[in-house]
Amino acid sequence: MSRPAKAIVFAYHNVGARCLRVLLAHGVDVALVVTHQDNPDENIWFERVADVARDYGIPVAMPDDPNTPEFVARLQALAPDFFFSFYYRLMLKPALLAVPTRGGYNMHGSLLPKYRGRVPVNWAVIHGETETGATLHRMVEKPDAGEIVAQQAVPILPDDTAGEVFNKTTLAAEMALDRVLPALLSGTAPHVMPDLTQGGYFGGRRPEDGRIDWTRPAREVHNLIRAVAPPYPGAFFELRGHRIKVLGSHSLRLPDLEWPGAAEGFGGPALMSREGRLFARCGDGGIVRITSLELDSRPAHPGDLPSRLGGNPISLLP
Incomplete structure (x- = not known):
């Protein structure tokens, strides 16, 4: 019997918690969860990935920068097949992405190539989109630009708030990962290059x-x-x-609402x-x-x- 695929998971927020559970449900050997210290100035309204990992007895690391040579060497020693990034907030640089033998994959909260970059749900609502979703794609040096392996769309209703849409995209992420993971683990998942001219890159919001x-x-x-x-x-x-x-x-x-005039x-x-x-x-x-x-x-x-x-x-x- 072949051994289960070994993964290192970079994760935060509700999407990170749900997608970590999907990996475990499919028998993936999660050797380490890399997550963030909570910011005391931030409203922590979401599930803590560190708590989920500890519930399952998975070691947790919270480096300020996962790209340091020392941390890269630590991950190399674990010999992972895959990296998965689920709403982890720091970029993984080329030296780190070279560690997993079967590649690294990121879950992004939009229908790529639309809304690459930061806070994609908020940007989609600001621009009046009627649909968004979640995309699992291969991580490359350029943000949100790698091959797409799975997508799941969800509607945005006219009065939906970004928080409500985020809840939908969390479920979309879980569904997309659950659907494609068997093929990804077996090496048969399709990988489709996105046309980046059909989308744009957006920064964070203050x-x-x-x-x-x-x-x-x-x-x-x-x-x-x-x-x-x-x-x-x-x-x-x-x-x-x-x-x-x-x-x-x-x-x-x-x-019929009467307003005073000029x-x-x-x-x-x-x-x-x-x-x-x-x-x-x-x-x-x-x-x-x-x-x-x-x-x-x-x-x-x-x-x-x-x-x-x-x-x-x-x-x-x-």
Whole structure:
């Protein structure tokens, strides 16, 4: 009987935890799990891969840099067949990728070659995509550019938040890996080169990138709000000396909603409360309903916001 395939797994987040379990379910010998120390400044809303590994008695390493000669030598001594990277946040450089005899594979949270790079789910929501998914691909020096071996698509509904879509892509990652792993282990999985001209590379995002520009179209504003809604930092704006964080919204068509006109000083973007609900008119005249918010870091009922700030409606122009 041949020995089981031996793998070293680089993993973090929910995708890392679920995909590690898939490898174990298929009998892969996971010799080591490489993961991250949790950042005390980050909202840790996801499962810890280190806890899963320890539950299964798998050794865990948390190097600041896995590409050091000393750590590369440690992994060489384990003689792995495969590397798997599941939402591990550091790049594996060529010397490290040369260690596994049968190659290294990464799970990416988009339908490659679209949305290569960082936070692909958030970028997909920001751009109003109606579909995304997960892709297992061979790791090469260039990020997210290697041969594709499996993909699983999931829908993005019009009001889905990035957190909700991330949950879908976690399941998509599990499904894609579970489906292709027998063929990958047997050496029969297809490897298809992606056409990188059909996608783009995106960088990371910062909390300050969530600032709302109400002069933009309503759909664009709504996409930003849902792309950074909790568990992410949230979209925000300042009004009358207060900082308002918008945590949830719906994009609506309300042609019968009457707004004061330009003669009253409300010809552009504005907030208005009606029957306990808060609406924002954006730069294209489209309407966004704000369903959840914080006022100066404290939860507030959206419909009460205009009166608390001294007017209804309130202009959102500078």
